[in-house]
Amino acid sequence: MQVKTFSGQTTRSVLAQIKQEMGEEAVILSKQEGKDAENRWCQITAGVERAVDEIQEAETQEYAAPAGWSRWHEEWSEIKEYIAELVKPRLQLHKLSPRQRLALEHLQRHDVDDTVILRLLRPLKSDASMSILAPLGDLIKFKPWGNEWKSRVHTFVGPFGVGKTSAAVRMALELRRQNPSMRICFVNADCARGNGRLLLRHYAQLCDMGYYEIRDSITFANTIRDAAKSYDRIIIDMPGLGLRDSFKEQVEHFGLHAIRENSFHRVLSPTASSKQLTATLEKYRAVKGGSIVWTKIDEACTFGTIINTAVSTGLPISAFSYGSGLKSTLAPAKDVMLWRLIFKNQLPGEYTIHQNA
Ligand SMILES: Nc1nc2c(ncn2[C@@H]2O[C@H](COP(=O)(O)OP(=O)(O)OP(=O)(O)O)[C@@H](O)[C@H]2O)c(=O)[nH]1
Ligand SMILES: [Mg+2]
The missing domain is CATH 3.40.50.300 (P-loop containing nucleotide triphosphate hydrolases)
Structure with missing residues (x-):
């Protein structure tokens, strides 16, 4: 159920807001009325059953997974592993500097995925003096916890x-x-x-x-x-x-x-x-x-x-x-x-x- 609280000066104006935003099916969950120094106020919490799915759908659109996605994902991961095995001999690792090779091997020992290794290889092969931290830094985002996180x-x-x-x-x-x-x-x-x-x-x-x-x-x-x-x-x-x-x-x-x-x-x-x-x-x-x-x-x-x-x-x-x-x-x-x-x-x-x- 989607739940939302609406406020206004009169019950009638708040009900109108609820109807406009949530539709006819909205149910009233609680109501409070009062008066402050100047005005009367009314606050109503309303809920609507169908809205959750709609909002969920809207929110998940970008990530929406088709039926059977998990199985497909598993198969695709296996296929990627096979492809990585097949291309390994053609990786021309000799084009890397010894330092770069050591760093890559170290990442492999830490179970870094072959697909990530492949993405690191391309820039490294183009510049033997490049540190592995440069392409790694391009792949990974950091947003240190603190004031930079503005949402309430x-x-x-x-x-x-x-x-x-x-x-x-x-x-x-x-x-x-x-x-x-x-x-x-x-x-x-x-x-x-x-x-x-x-x-x-x-x-x-x-x-x-x-x-x-x-x-x-x-x-x-x-x-x-x-x-x-x-x-x-x-x-x-x-x-x-x-x-x-x-x-x-x-x-x-x-x-x-x-x-x-x-x-x-x-x-x-x-x-x-x-x-x-x-x-x-x-x-x-x-x-x-x-x-x-x-x-x-x-x-x-x-x-x-x-x-x-x-x-x-x-x-x-x-x-x-x-x-x-x-x-x-x-x-x-x-x-x-x-x-x-x-x-x-x-x-x-x-x-x-x-x-x-
Ligand atoms: N070694 C270690 N222990 C940690 C770390 N973070 C949390 N713990 C311990 O892990 C245990 C569980 O921590 P909680 O914060 O209660 O974990 P939770 O996810 O809230 O647990 P639930 O609410 O029961 O699901 C506690 O004994 C913590 O002290 C950590 O970074 N290192
Ligand atoms: Mg806990």
């Missing part, structure tokens, strides 16, 4: 236990560090279970940030509307999605699509297999934009999936987290952090320490 609402989604709540708290703390006067609140959409709930509430109190809990689309719409009046950034912690859960159902349950200015951050870990990551990302195809937050990189031993995912989704990397505590375990993502992680096995925290030294 930020929603953290991802599999169970990947580090969504921890990332949300750390990213709020980082925002506050960059901008001490910023008014930030948490919206907990995962309050059915105890742990994350207590952690978020505790940190919100400790850091003087707002805290709300939501359970359905009506409390969600009202909460976001209220929070938007008092806070510059609203950070939503979503429940995890298991491999068999549907993101569309989650969106419908909370009425998530109705929020404007919402950036979705997919929280992922390189400790997951590439098949798991592909399946997880597939779930979130319906939402555009946002970023990828990579967590638990301190627990991973290869980082090729970070490169593969950046190339296949085109999404920017916004942050890396690298430890189980909440302090000094998250860094807004910069290209040099990924290069050092892959080529020197150095965690972003170590890079930051060197920078500050």
